[in-house]
Amino acid sequence: MLNMPTAEHLRLVQLGNKFEYWTMLWNLLSCAVLSFAITLHPSTVIQAMSVVAFIHLFASVVVLSQITGIDRNREHFALKAISLGYGAATLYLLARAIIGLLAGKHFDDNYVGILWLGMTYFVMWALSWNKRRVGHALQNQVLIHVSDMNRTDAFVALAAVSGLLLCAFCDFYWADPLSALIVVGYCCEEGIAAWKASIEHARIGELEYQQSKREQDEQRTKL
Template identity: 35%
Template sequence: MQQTTLLKRGLWLEYITLGWNVVGVIIVIIAAYAARSVALAGFGLDSLIEIFASVVVIWQLRGVNQQRERMALRLIGIAFIALVIYIVAQLLFTLLTGTRAATSVGGIVWIAATFIVMLGLSFGKRVTGRQLKNEVLLTEGRVTLVDAYLAGAVLLGLVLNALFGWWWADPLASLVIVYYGIREALHALHESTEGKEQNIRTAEFME
């Protein structure tokens, strides 16, 4: 398949992800505020990270070069670190104060739909990224897969809270976000550093 066709496919996958998450942030944040749900709030912030990551990848795909790739990976990693810090602070506050989330039917429906959509988009990005040999698209595809996993974890917490009144299931679901956020932040930052070291070794060899 031609490089141009693959780039267009990668861009369209990012456009769909971007559009879905822009709508999702509005829906989820409103639902989180109404239900006082830490898990929903965390997922809303994760969607903001996904929006940011999609914009970065679109920027990178429109002008593919190693300098842009390193910067894109670094920005994605920093965004995940910010997400983890917020979620941990909010989780501690919720557990210490015993704030109980109310049932959010709208939140449950949207999160369930997001779980399915993000799995499909992640698969498409992984296949296209491998064909393009584009590390930024592959990394963002993992971000999208994380988004799907988080949706599943948040959905479980919301359903347990709604069916059995297990209020602690909601904030504990956000721990999954913390785990994957740390993992993906480290991966993105490592890849950005690895690319820089490879360039330095190449330059030294050519000298």
Template identity: 35%
Template structure:
């Protein structure tokens, strides 16, 4: 790949920063909304998705830190921090989802959770597309990886949405912790990819 002219690289870096700030802002708001939705509904999937938003905030912060400087050592550390966040999320969700299924706990309906996860899925897919393209143009592995993290965030929002809809429409209470297990799978897969590839 031929090196980018300085003006092109600067424009791409600005776009990368803008995408990360947008992700950061969305997820900060998301933690508040998901807390307001998860507590009254007592939903493990919404709580887990709120923690995923917290990890996404951490990942965006790491990418902003990495974009402000260069170097392979800095990129490796940034990627490992993102991987640790995913591993911790997987452990939490595995324990919580198993407890909910074992005790037969029935979460309540959450119209707010349904609306937010539907909107979040659309926003995350758009942000992931922008990050992946920008990361590829910059040849920046951290931004490309975080684009995957954002895509996973969109997929997880869709999985949580399906669980919430099944609980509301069909009374399938177990769909909520099942959505939690979907999050465990994706979180472990992302952590493994980060640690084995970098």
């Protein structure tokens, strides 16, 4: 971090780590709780949210490896891995949602999923705000990108809850797979955004490498 006292830098790194550990814990719990909810009452949108939670669990591991320092090459591969994960999830969940719509199956009310995803909405908002603040202070693009993901997670969780509530109280069977399509759109958008960010980081890393090489050549010339 440029012109930042070492103590302050370490404090921010520790703070960023803390928020990512909380995110990992929540995503791990989400995988468990939503998997349990699916065994009670199958649901396309809850399955979609459990897949997203798994991808975010991986993303948290990636971010933790990045917070301690800015390595353009590592950030490039981290963002690309996240992008590929979203791409695979998009194809899988799209197929599941279309099958759910065509089948016209009415899923049983899933109050465990409703409660957990409702809590997820508020948790993701809090994590997003704190990660963005620390990410800008550290100038860490991966942390900033994940904060954007968490903010969008809040809206996606709200959409999922809305679909489940419509199924439970209005008997709209199509609301479950339709809200799953919203999750599919989110995965597609995030995958494209992460891929573009990985390309940009690769370009910046190459420019920094060329600049460093020129400076070294100039120093050798002076000697």
